Amino acid sequence: MKNIKLFIILSFVLVLSSCEKDFTNKNQITNDQVYSTEAGIVGAVVGMTNHFATSSYGAIVEVPGITTREIGITSTFATPFELAQGGTVLPNENTGVAKIWSRLLRDKGVAEEIIANIDNVNIEPAKKAGLKAYAKFFKAMTLGYLVQSFEKVPIDNSFDGNAVFSDRSDVLKECVNLLNSAINETDADAASYINSLVSTDFSFADVLNAYAARYNLMAGNYQAAIDAADKVDLTAKSVWIYDGVNQKNPVYQFAVFDNPDTWPTDNFGLTGDLAPDPSDGRIAFYLSPLDSVGTDETGAWPIEGLLGFFSSESMSIPVYLPGEMTLIKAESYARLGKLADAVDAINTVREKTDDVFGINASLDKWSGDSGDLKAILDEIYMNRCAELFFSGMRLEDSRRIHNEFVPSKEVDVKSERNRNFYPYPYEERINNKNIPADPAI
Amino acid sequence: MKTKFKMFYGLLFVLLFGQMTAQSSLIKGTVTDGSGEPLIGATIKNLTNQDVTLTNIDGMFEINAKNDDLIECSYIGYKTAKKAVNGSLLDFIMTNDLLKLDAVVITGASGLTTKKQLGSTINSVNAEDLGEAPSSSITEALQGRISGAQITRNSGSPSSSMSIRLRGPSTILGSSDPLIMIDGVIVNGDARSVVSLGSYSQNPLADIDMNDIEKIEVLKGAAAAALYGSLASNGIIQIFTKKGKSGKPKISISSSINFNSVLKLKPYNDVNKKWVKNDAGEYVTENAERYNYQDYIFDNSQGHENHISVNGGNDNTKYSVSGSILNNGGILRNTNFDRKTFRVRLDQILTNWLSVSVGNYSSFNKSKEIPFANAWTGNPMVALLFADNSVDGKPDKYGKYPNVGWMSNPYEDIDLIDIYQKNIRNISDIQLKATPIAGLNLKYTFGYDHTSSAGKFKIPFGFTRDSKGNLTKNRAETNILNSSFDGSYKFNVNPIISSTTGFGYSYQNKDYEGIVLANDKIPEFNNIDIISGDATGSNYLKEISYWGGYVQQHFGYNNRLFLTLAGRVDGSSTFGKDQRQQFYPKVSMSYTLSDEDFWANSLGNIFNTFKVRGAWGQAGNLTALDRNPYGIYYNYGVGSYNGNTSYYPSTTSGNIDLRPERQTELEFGVDMSLLSNRLGFEITYYSQNVEDLLLQRNLAPSTGYATRLENLGSLTNKGIEIGANAFVVNTKDFKWNIKATFSKNTNKVTHVEGGRISLGGFGTSIAQTDEPLGVFYGFFFARKDGKLVLDANGIPQRAQGHYEMKKTSDGETITVAVQDFDDNGQPKGEKLKKILGDPNPDFLASFTNEFTYKGFTLRAHFDAVQGFDVMDWDKRIALKYGGGYFYGRELAGEKPKGYYSNQYYIYEGFVEDGSFIKLRELSLSYDLKLNSPYVRSVRFILSGSNLINISNYWGYDSEVNFEGASNGARGQDFGNIPIPKVYKVGVNFNF
Incomplete structure (x- = not known):
């Protein structure tokens, strides 16, 4: 009897001894796994590409696009509404501004972690070189897009919440340095590994030179910009890809899909003297006619349907456009005083009929005053607006080329741009003690 | 016999x-x-x-x-x-034992004990005390029956989740709902939603049939339960189902039908005009017909319920078996809830020292749903708010539904959106009780609660706002396994001092898996109900365990003075390894003074019974991270791009130092009965302090992350709860019994990082230091010397000015709005926000009168929640959109055009007093005792619930919350379904 009792009591205890207390996350992996293994680093490279292409890219196009009239608004929702009104009506809390800021900083954070950890991971040299160079490119690109919208930017993310901000010139210098170092470290094997890893159409060597050209121009290194642009093979294609199911073209998602409230404006939002020639082939490339206007409070901009690289959820978006290279050269020549070379480059773009992406202005030569720097820059601006429509470059271009224009602090729904730089997002402002003052406008 | x-x-x-x-x-x-x-x-x-x-x-x-x-x-x-x-x-x-001091209670005690011995409060509610009102669930039936409990039905959907707050909210991130137990087994009490329908969730207790309940015990607070420890930091609701009794089989059959309807329709724009621009570009009115879409959206519906039970047994074996079928319609057209349950409990004595009890509860339910509140797609309740009702919403002769605004057409939503949720629930347990030697009781409980859920959300092909259609299917499985071992050893130290030593250990394991498949382009033929083509999918897994052990020592002196000391160690897998296991002490005492001779000889004539009690204890909140079980890790999500696997960090940063919130509670009170035991009171004061409150803290985006979970806050609840019971008349034929409760809780957030954080409700619900949890924060009216500052057109305006910094009591700095005015006395500067209202009630009260005359029983139960504010978003939208009541007032010329629509951003204007007094139950029943050998008795019931709502609230019903079972965001009304008015006719037979 006693034994049976003991047996039963013991069996209670045995049933209880099978207690599991530690569970790993079966939905996700942890940072230690990511940055200590080849599979993790490769996955992080693919992951940041995926996030940038499907999420960050949408914010890069949408937000400055509203500020610079590429986009007309058909609702009164706060986020696009405040952007369209601009001036100091645009608060730190605007979620559009916060979107560019936080998405790009997340991508940059991953790139920084890869750069910091890859040397300690056992990966075959060509792959390692390619992965590291790609992370450097990514850091340069995210920094670049940030500094196009914000006056000062932290070059390095900081876990403690107090990242240090750098001036625009230092940021652009860092972008150029990162790209130069990536160019030096990327041999053909490394490049071909990256090309097949991140996209179906990708030419890493050309991408590196194209972005080096872009940031050299922004930094005022005109000869370096020309040199880098010259190294880009204009027949090569590099694109961010979307399968239309798990990854959707982010511009299609905000400007085409499901009756959106953000639409491309007529004539790329260019008015008056800057308006494109009605026969400009780029109009038909990017826009489909639509007889509609945006809301009165946002300037009643006439709007069109969007084509280009954005008319379906699975269309690929170029990483850069060959036309940008020619226009970088045109502007660099112009700013170096080589006006004739500048006009030649402009005409190359105007007369283009064989663009690898099909962006063909098919216009006659420029008929403006080839001795007038301002006229040349305006023509470059018009061509950049048409050629690089919906690529997130407009705010930078408008501020650089039309820097004499000072946006109003009041509501402005008509001017070419209604901000120079965005105010720093609220969460950064209240949580980072190193945050600089908001820009005046 | x-x-x-x-x-x-x-x-x-x-x-x-x-x-x-x-x-x-x-x-x-x-x-x-x-x-x-x-x-x-x-x-x-x-x-x-x-x-x-x-x-x-x-x-x-x-x-x-x-x-x-x-x-x-x-x-x-x-x-x-x-x-x-x-x-x-x-x-x-x-x-009469008004205080039920001699009633045996089970919950929270180590072995059986009487209420008399407890130092903390326990409420025991018998099935008959739950009344006869038609209720959607046990939880709803408990409304107003327990002092100190605020029970809110979050929406009028037939299976809507309920929010239960015992002594106020005790956490922000986690759930404040109490632990739910059925017959000694911890069951899944988490509000559930299979299909994603905004914040709307279903009540897990809607699976249980009310007729199966014998009684319910409610324990409040951290001091109460050594036995369940930190899982019970929000209190416990334990449900006891009916047990078999020795004797001939007793069969009971009950059957009822009920009729549901909407208690009140909202005022809408019934002004048969619309605005048009004349040639001069000025707005003038033109005749237009206005339609009341509510007539179609709401529907009077019916329901029925049938229940059969058989109880019986012999000396060694007892059984109780029951089954039920319920079908209840919703008041939102095309919604319903259908449930079948089956229950069995078997008690068997094995030997003279060992017995076993085995039970199973199976429930199958299916509900047809229509989106409402903040479920945006196909939502007729929200579409109604934004619709311009100058268009007849009905489809034209080609079956096409007209556009009535920027959202979908409510008629189309109701007619075509196709959603169901299905749950199969199975709760099983086996309990062994042993008494190997006299005085030593051992109990082992193994319980298993399994829910399989399935759902479908279909927007048919050709739907106006989503012409390609959409089909989403969800599957989810939840398992809760628990095993606990409790022992107690009781002996008498000497004839007047008794000792009971309790000890035990328990372990719970919870796992969940959810799978979603979706396709946003579906075939034209709506009979196709499978997902094919380009489908997207996702999958989520969750595993959590909790464990704890305790030792409790209970001394009794002369069966009148009792002292209990206990210590517990509790842990949960969701916290940081070094922090997750914590020690929590407890102490309580009770003293029945009226048992002493000196009392009996003096005050005994007035206070027939007088007991004082007090308890102090601590508990952790082990479930606060249940929704974020992997918050300690830096997690990288898995995806795919260009055919390669991708990893990308979550927006939430990891934190390996997360530890459970710690609640310290002190309570004391008296239980007394007066006037020859005709009048009884239970009065309790409590003070609760929660520290290490878990909060999602926003990070500077330059960290690469958006948020991190941290133990950042603290809050307090202080309050008083009174339960009263009176036998006013107690004669053979006529009895009149009154029950009343009163509770007052004062909640205060004592610390949050930065002094203020947002909790939900479109950003209007906040936690701010020195304020109650969930106060509303938003734009307010420009006022000068208490008077509205009107613009040139006589229209009220938003306050403008600047913010000044103010230190809060925890040393944080918050902004405080200061109005500024220009030279013309008009508002100037930044648009200002301030605290506009508080969703926490000033007090809760209930009042029940029960009259019994021979076989007749008449009962009226009023329930009041007073002094709380509601953010009435429905009212806001009615200011500006065509179908809105206030828009109509402008059309009617009662106010200048723009008078109301310009107040759209002045949130203060739609913070409303939600105070209400509801007639929860009005019932008349008649018991017919038959001495027939076949039918022992018959009971006829006529009852109603929510028949009257006395409230000045503008919207449908202030007793709802669009944030569902959310903890911090309360009192938010937006496109919600009001609580229905229900009449019931029923009959019970006992054979």
């Missing part, structure tokens, strides 16, 4: 206590209540020889006893009486 009972009990006790009973002569007696009514089934126990019997249908008993034997008579609801035998007759006249 009688002898059988006697023999059985006698045998049982002989076996259990291993003592031999002495033979003696039979004595006889009658047991009656104060009004002379015989009490049937009262337990008569000879404390000297341990003989036991029950009274018969005439209240009579016979028991073996000899002179001077002490006989105890006990009956539920009456005070236990003891008398010494003197002669051969012994009658008992029982007095």
